[in-house]
Amino acid sequence: MHPLRLERLTVRGWQFLVLFTMGVMVLAGALVGWALLHRTDQMSRAVIDGIGPARVAAGQLQAALRDQETGIRGYVITDDRQFLTPYYDGQHEEQAAAAEMRHRLDRRPDLTADLDAIEKAAAKWRATYAEPSIESVAPNGRNVTNRPAAERGKAEFDHLRTLFDTQNANLAAARTSAIDDFQYTEVWRDRVLGAMVLLFFGTAAALGILMRNAVTRPIAALTAACRRITEGNFGETISRPRRPRDIRNMAVDVENMRERLVEELEVSRSARALLDEQAAELRRSNAELEQFAYVASHDLQEPLRKVASFCQLLEKRYGDQLDGRGIEYIGFAVDGAKRMQVLINDLLTFSRVGRLGTMQTEVELDVALEAGLANLAAAVEEADAEIVRPPGPLPQIIGDPTLLTMLWQNLIGNAIKFRHQDRRPRVVVDCERRTGEHGDEWLLSVSDNGIGIAEEFTEKVFVIFQRLHGREVYSGTGVGLALCKKIVEHHGGTIWVDTSYTDGTRLRFTLPVPAQVGAGPTSPATSQGAHE
Structure with a gap:
């Protein structure tokens, strides 16, 4: 032939x-x-x-x-x-x-x-x-x-x-x-x-x-060359054999692919270097920004306290000499200073989550819930709210007890704050164990019979400073749910609004099950009334 x-x-x-x-x-x-x-x-x-x-x-x-x-x-x-x-x-x-x-x-x-x-x-x-x-x-x-x-x-x-x-x-x-x-x-x-x-x-x-x-x-020879290329030797040129024809064509295609990979790799390396540089710059900027926010918040506390104190002294000493408008202006100044203090405190709390060294220990969620409810005792009593807890104990996880207390406090506090005006507030806490994408996890929820959240705002509520209502209707700084999201993600979980619940608002969040901790309910808990 x-x-x-x-x-x-x-x-x-x-x-x-x-x-x-x-x-x-x-x-x-x-x-x-x-x-x-x-x-x-x-x-x-x-x-x-x-x-x-x-x-x-x-x-x-x-x-x-x-x-x-x-x-x-x-x-x-x-x-x-x-x-x-x-x-x-x-x-x-x-x-x-x-x-x-x-x-x-x-x-x-x-x-x-x-x-x-x-x-x-x-x-x-x-x-x-x-x-x-x-x-x-x-x-x-x-x-x-x-x-x-x-x-x-x-x-x-x-x-x-x-x-x-x-x-x-x-x-x-x-x-x-x-x-x-x-x-x-x-x-x-x-x-x-x-x-x-x-x-x-x-x-x-x-x-x-x-x-x-x-x-x-x-x-x-083609297999060995491909193996060396897969091991990272992208500079090796694949020689084209004389025969057979399909192997020769395959070698040409692989060589073209190698050249394309080399080009893409160079682009990727350049982009990676630029990304690393930008990430380092971003980390430095975030660190400076957090440090600035922390220092600035502390430094702002003293002037605000002075403004509020002197305005109150001014009203006390010269109140009889001021007309109604003057007293009203002083009230505005004091209220603004106090709201500024609350906002600064919330910002301080938000910036501390994940930045400072937090305690990682075994935490009984029942204990954290009790602490949160103790902090909300006045609000619960004022609103005559009903708190419904699972019949069994809540699980034990690895986390920071202070942050988990703040989590319960903010979630239940929001449920009480955004209550319906014509019915008694009712807050239900549920817990169940399930297998998620990342292994076993606890699925917890806080449900209320309040005003609810429209479906188009279910993502917006977790953005810091985002408010759905005017300050004159519901007080607050717009930091609460953003803080809850940051705490949950810091513990390896996720939080979201359950849009299938229509009798108010139901916030669900997950927390991972530690390998060495198996306590707690293994099936959905049936809630029963327990007024706190």
């Missing part, structure tokens, strides 16, 4: 070429082997089914003629017709043996010629001597055969014996020649079959080497 055509072959084409060549070799070997085996079988049959039985039939033929000669001689001497029985039986046996020989030697005219000569001589002997001798015996038992006739008959039968010897010699020579030809053919058969086996294995080895060089090695 032309080299250019070989280069166009794919892996499947190479496999087909190898299998086709091996198939042709096997078929050729099978045909040659069949021909040789058929030839040796023919030669073997020629000896076994031809010459061998013919020699036996020749012996029977010769014996039959001798029996005829013996019978004639005995009859002539004794005039006893019993001696003619071998003569006549011998003729039948002669005919049967001759027919058998002609059947066995139908393809050997050189050997049937001897048979023809014997039959011709036997017929002549019977015509010139045997039959006349039978007729020459007189009824009175006297033999009238003359001596010359007897000598002539003896000479003719001696000629038959010579023909017997010739026939036997020719049959023996034919048998020897057939055996020699058979053995010669057997030798060549074995040689040819051995050569075919050697040629088959040699061709198989050559095709194997060809497959290794043309297919296996290019695939192995």
